[in-house]
Amino acid sequence: MLKLTKKADYGLMALKYLAEHPETPAFSAKDLADAYGIPPQLLAKILQRLTKTGLLRSHAGMNGGYALARDARTISAFEVIHAIDGPLFITSCFKGAKSCELTPSCTIKEPLARVNETIAGVLKSISIQDLIEHEPAADKQKLVALTLGA
Amino acid sequence: MLKLTKKADYGLMALKYLAEHPETPAFSAKDLADAYGIPPQLLAKILQRLTKTGLLRSHAGMNGGYALARDARTISAFEVIHAIDGPLFITSCFKGAKSCELTPSCTIKEPLARVNETIAGVLKSISIQDLIEHEPAADKQKLVALTLGA
């Protein structure tokens, strides 16, 4: 069905929330979970993962919590999704290094790999900041090149 | 992980195979399954589904089998995926009519919906025929517009 996991959704929501409140030094996992009605312990694990991949900075203790490690404009949706859901493969084939068992019979792998790159490109072109600024802006249109040639 | 199901892969492979052999009037599910080492009964069900959605024509009895219902150029990868995997939703939210329970707190739904449309556009721009012709062709590059504005 080509859909993100809820975890990725939650992660994006949390990052967006942090980006929307730059004045506050840090939010605890519970704060963020309450803001969206997300199970706190689940969100906590997501935030921990985002911390480990360097997208967030964490601080334990009172008045601790999470904050963006970088500017919201420099964090792409792709990074968030990749950190939480792992590598992005549109094909069920090539999971990592070992190509699919059907090779060389699987002939659609190569064309779909380009589709995969295109989708990744789309997600890379979207920053957390973009999620906030969703005003009508025809000049903000972005063009993504889809190359089918080998 | 944002990936297609194997069923969709199998469907695309089968359609591509049919498109590559226009001279043959029909291939049985078993023929196609043998060509790729796919479980025959699984592929059979996929082909049946593609028939029901009008992408294939079927014929029972001896020398029966499946054939493309339309020209390979007019069948998009999107149609195939949609027929097999169902509607394409990148967000875990809005499954069909009922929006996610987090509404209105879920604020990323709207921006991601546009990403969703972009990806759908990419898949719609790719025909079965395109899967066959994967020669280096810079002039075959396609541009996909990604609009983030509301």
Next chain:
DNA sequence: CTGAATACGGACCTAACTAGTCGGATAATC
């Protein structure tokens, strides 16, 4: 008319994955 080849379609099984929970350890602040 009979039988082989084929499409059709439901029921079923199993492994994997997703979402979420629980419990405890560590760390920082007051």
Next chain:
DNA sequence: GATTATCCGACTAGTTAGGTCCGTATTCAG
């Protein structure tokens, strides 16, 4: 040292994906 946090692994329940089995209907050849 009590409180507020992050951290992290183990566990459970529900869903989905992938695949199988079996019976029925349809078409064609001999």
